Amino acid sequence: MELTDRKKQILKIVVDGYIATAEPLGSKAIAEKMPGKISSATIRNELAELVELGYLEQPHTSSGRIPTPKGYRLYVNELMEQHTLSAEETASINASLGGKMAQVDQLVSQAGQMVSRFMGYPSYAMAEGRRDISVRRFELIAVDSGSFIAVVMLSDSRVKSQLMPLTLPVDGQTLPEISHLLNTHFTGIGPEEISRHLMNLTDQVSGQWFLLLNQVCDYARQLLQEAAHQSVFTTGASQLLKFPEFRDVDKAHDLMSFMVDNKENLPVPTGDSPMQILIGPENVNDALKESSVVIASYDIGENMRGLVGVVGPTRMDYATVAARLSYFAESLSRMFGAGQLPAKEDTKE
Amino acid sequence: MELTDRKKQILKIVVDGYIATAEPLGSKAIAEKMPGKISSATIRNELAELVELGYLEQPHTSSGRIPTPKGYRLYVNELMEQHTLSAEETASINASLGGKMAQVDQLVSQAGQMVSRFMGYPSYAMAEGRRDISVRRFELIAVDSGSFIAVVMLSDSRVKSQLMPLTLPVDGQTLPEISHLLNTHFTGIGPEEISRHLMNLTDQVSGQWFLLLNQVCDYARQLLQEAAHQSVFTTGASQLLKFPEFRDVDKAHDLMSFMVDNKENLPVPTGDSPMQILIGPENVNDALKESSVVIASYDIGENMRGLVGVVGPTRMDYATVAARLSYFAESLSRMFGAGQLPAKEDTKE
DNA sequence: TTTAGCACTCCTTGCCTCCGAGTGCTAAAG
DNA sequence: CTTTAGCACTCGGAGGCAAGGAGTGCTAAA
Numbered sequence: 001m002e003l004t005d006r007k008k009q010i011l012k013i014v015v016d017g018y019i020a021t022a023e024p025l026g027s028k029a030i031a032e033k034m035p036g037k038i039s040s041a042t043i044r045n046e047l048a049e050l051v052e053l054g055y056l057e058q059p060h061t062s063s064g065r066i067p068t069p070k071g072y073r074l075y076v077n078e079l080m081e082q083h084t085l086s087a088e089e090t091a092s093i094n095a096s097l098g099g100k101m102a103q104v105d106q107l108v109s110q111a112g113q114m115v116s117r118f119m120g121y122p123s124y125a126m127a128e129g130r131r132d133i134s135v136r137r138f139e140l141i142a143v144d145s146g147s148f149i150a151v152v153m154l155s156d157s158r159v160k161s162q163l164m165p166l167t168l169p170v171d172g173q174t175l176p177e178i179s180h181l182l183n184t185h186f187t188g189i190g191p192e193e194i195s196r197h198l199m200n201l202t203d204q205v206s207g208q209w210f211l212l213l214n215q216v217c218d219y220a221r222q223l224l225q226e227a228a229h230q231s232v233f234t235t236g237a238s239q240l241l242k243f244p245e246f247r248d249v250d251k252a253h254d255l256m257s258f259m260v261d262n263k264e265n266l267p268v269p270t271g272d273s274p275m276q277i278l279i280g281p282e283n284v285n286d287a288l289k290e291s292s293v294v295i296a297s298y299d300i301g302e303n304m305r306g307l308v309g310v311v312g313p314t315r316m317d318y319a320t321v322a323a324r325l326s327y328f329a330e331s332l333s334r335m336f337g338a339g340q341l342p343a344k345e346d347t348k349e
Numbered sequence: 350m351e352l353t354d355r356k357k358q359i360l361k362i363v364v365d366g367y368i369a370t371a372e373p374l375g376s377k378a379i380a381e382k383m384p385g386k387i388s389s390a391t392i393r394n395e396l397a398e399l400v401e402l403g404y405l406e407q408p409h410t411s412s413g414r415i416p417t418p419k420g421y422r423l424y425v426n427e428l429m430e431q432h433t434l435s436a437e438e439t440a441s442i443n444a445s446l447g448g449k450m451a452q453v454d455q456l457v458s459q460a461g462q463m464v465s466r467f468m469g470y471p472s473y474a475m476a477e478g479r480r481d482i483s484v485r486r487f488e489l490i491a492v493d494s495g496s497f498i499a500v501v502m503l504s505d506s507r508v509k510s511q512l513m514p515l516t517l518p519v520d521g522q523t524l525p526e527i528s529h530l531l532n533t534h535f536t537g538i539g540p541e542e543i544s545r546h547l548m549n550l551t552d553q554v555s556g557q558w559f560l561l562l563n564q565v566c567d568y569a570r571q572l573l574q575e576a577a578h579q580s581v582f583t584t585g586a587s588q589l590l591k592f593p594e595f596r597d598v599d600k601a602h603d604l605m606s607f608m609v610d611n612k613e614n615l616p617v618p619t620g621d622s623p624m625q626i627l628i629g630p631e632n633v634n635d636a637l638k639e640s641s642v643v644i645a646s647y648d649i650g651e652n653m654r655g656l657v658g659v660v661g662p663t664r665m666d667y668a669t670v671a672a673r674l675s676y677f678a679e680s681l682s683r684m685f686g687a688g689q690l691p692a693k694e695d696t697k698e
Numbered sequence: 699t700t701t702a703g704c705a706c707t708c709c710t711t712g713c714c715t716c717c718g719a720g721t722g723c724t725a726a727a728g
Numbered sequence: 729c730t731t732t733a734g735c736a737c738t739c740g741g742a743g744g745c746a747a748g749g750a751g752t753g754c755t756a757a758a
Contacts, residue, residue: 026720039732044721062721062738141488141500149508151490151500159498161510237587238605241598249590249598256587375751388701393752411707411752701758711748720738727732 003053003074009034010046011055012079015067019315022244024064069280069314072292076277076318083323090327093118097331104158107336108306109233111298115328116236119321121312122259124266126232128297128305133227134189135220138182140175140212148175150216152223155188156304160223164215168208178212181205191221232263245313251290258287259311266309269295275326280314292316296329300336352402352423358383359395360404361428364416368664371593373413418629418663421641425626425667432672439676442467446680454507456685457655458582460647464677465585468670470661471608473583473615477646477654482576483538484569487531489524489561497524499565501572504537505653509572513564517557527561530554540570581612594662600639607636608660615658618644624675629663641665645678649685 003011013033017025027040027047034043047065050056055071058064067075085093096114104127112125137153143163151161185197194217202210237256246252259266265285269276278293294316295309308329310321352360362382366374376389376396383392396414399405404420407413416424434442445463454476461474486502492512500510534546543566551559586605595601608615614634618625627642643665644658657678659670 024720028720040720041732041734042730045731048722058721060739062719063740064720137492139490139498139500143486143502149488149500149502151488151498151510153492153498153512157512159510159512161500161508163502163506163508236609238602238609241602241605247598249596249601252598253587253590256590260585260587373751377751389751390701390703391699394700397753407752409708411750412709413751699758701756703755703757705752705754707750707752709748709750712746714743714745716743717741719740722735722737724734724736725732726734728730 003050003055007046007050008074008079010043011050011067011071012075014056014065015071015075015079018066019317022315024059024066026064029064067315069282072279072314072318073282076279076322080319080322083319085323085327089324093324093328093331097335104156104300104304105231107300109235111306111308111328111332112233113235115308115310115325116239118328119310119324120239120242121310121316121321122234122236122239122256123308123310124232124234124259124263125306125308126230126268127300128230128268128307132190133224135187135194135224137187138179138216138220140179140182140216142172142175145169150219152216152220154223154227156227158227162219164219167211170208170212174209174212178209178216181209182213182216186217186220191224194221194224232266234259234263234266240311243313243315245290245315255287255291255311258285262287266311267293267295268307269297274329275322277318277322290314292318294318294321294325296325298329298332298336300332306332352399352404356395356399357423357428359392360399360416360420361424363405363414364420364424364428367415368666371662371664373408373415375413378413416664418631421628421663421667422631425628425671429668429671432668434672434676438673442673442677442680446684454580456649458584460655460657460677460681461582462584464657464659464674465588467677468659468673469588469591470659470665470670471583471585471588471605472657472659473581473608473612474655474657475579475581475617476649477579477617477656481539482573484536484543484573486536487528487565487569489528489531489565491521491524494518499568501565501569503572503576505576507576511568513568516560519557519561523558523561527558527565530558531562531565535566535569540573543570543573581615583608583612583615589660592662592664594639594664604636604640604660607634611636615660616642616644617656618646623678624671626667626671639663641667643667643670643674645674647678647681647685649681655681 010030013030014025017029017033027043030043031038031040047056051058051065054068055074056065057068059066096118108125108127112123115125116123134155135152136155139151141149141151143149145166147163147165149161150164151159153159186194189197198213198217201213205213237259240246240252240256246255267278267283267285267288275294275296278288278295280292281289283289283291283293288311290313291311292314293309293311295307297305297307300306308325310325312321359379362379363374366378366382376392379392379396380387380389396405400407400414403417404423405414406417408415445467457474457476461472464474465472483504484501485504488500490498490500492498494515496512496514498510499513500508502508535543538546547562547566550562554562586608589595589601589605595604616627616632616634616637624643624645627637627644629641630638632638632640632642637660639662640660641663642658642660644656646654646656649655657674659674661670
């Protein structure tokens, strides 16, 4: 059953007001904000029905009304005015995006930081990659008699490198030959297969070689493992304390420690809409049942998506957050979709 | 003027008790904890003098006593019992240290995380490096017609690498030649000098070459800058909320946002004692005037020191924190001093 | 120097009251 | 049938007050 226009209007006023002040709205205050002259008594009748229907509730008999999650949901779906970003807002977002972000891993975490700082809510960020990552290319570089550099390029184009000690001196040919061996036998496969292949080689190569191979393969396996186990970054948890609903230290503590200790369980978007809003109990996770989350995702080229989420009280300013977050995500996509990944973007418009 | 033994004993009981419960201690409670039979009246006389001398204070007339910063200081310097770590504690620390830490940068941050998690206090961590870092070695690796890998080894033995786009195709000789050029002209110098050298080359090399040189030098400059501007990691700020002194949300918020937004101003050890305790107003920074900080540093080989600090209320459990932190720092030093990490530089050239 | 005793201080807790914002309901008006 | 005015009622919050208790300082005796 559909709500009448007037009911919707009232609902919108209640949500808007409650978002702004965190105080329940009374019939009189609402009456004043309604266009046309309507008495508070009329409003009261409407309010009673909205409560009946489950869109509003009152913290106690005889106090104003506040939205229920169902109320927020309707608001978000239909009533919310599209917040259009002001020139300053876009400028400010563009400014945060200005700094160049080198490594994919850092990129994601930085995106989270920017969002949190810019929006004034805690945020979290992660990369949603594909799971089947392998090594695309090995390169060993001689440094001096005691060490060499292992460079590993992964199938998602990330490059990692590390200095490694050389337990025994080697002649000039050894490293290139080992590189070659690695590139022919150890690329394009997963970590377990790397181990298997390595085992097969035990008696085909000299102990010296095997030592080196093992060293590099260890490193590669470690990288692959890291890449598979996607990490989540959270920032700005302390921003929660600004909100009156978290004056209760215990509540704040619960949510904050959930965000840092249980990052992996923070919601990820279902379906493939670019932006998603989860209101209060819509969150599966208990710790989030009294909070809302806005999630957006963006492209980082190469089958990878970045994901950034904003956490706040159910009374979160959905319109503004959604607008900003979506602009943010679009900008990021444009940045990385257009110019490819780790490259420079300083020659941009 | 020295305190009598009995005064010290009383002071110790007050500090111990207040650390444990966050409640002021009364004369009666103290009397019970004193060895031998002493009446509460006697204790009262002593307490009055300790207040007079500035070691204790009372939140209001007629309430128990709590330690002043001066009191804590004496406690820390003389009275505190060395907390010796139990087998479980050391085992637990060793377990956290078990995981291998690859990159120097991550290492430092991970050390902070472990400390925070293990101690139950917020913590911060940074690396104290030398300032005059330069590039020791360049290496460019061809990948395909559209990109190459730049590997840069810094003078502190860290190795960084990144995939770069190739704006124009190059022949097989170009990259090695450019590497050579970079290695002969751009190693061992600071970021400004890199820029200067590059300018000098503008009309000596082809535009194509210059483009590539510029690309790599940009990257190198960025790395040097990053290395010089040491970054600080903070973790576990939410742990603050566990302490009753931070039930006041505003206080908690102030300190927490200080820790994340003003990391650079967190205290670093003065002098060269391996561990330092800063109590309340001994902190220069206003935001920390009501908190205490315990700092320890550890070696990461190669002239570099890691630094990790624990932040808590002045009523922090100094004995335990100090013991654990120092064990932690020692273990880290041992781990990296002894062996492997980012590398040893045994050949001097 | 220590101790017992006592009056005093001041925080905490619970209780009570008052106030006001806001409600639901009823009855009259449109 | 809907809207409005009026009125009694509810309930949380603020303020005041008294009782309780933990702890003190002081004094006088051991």
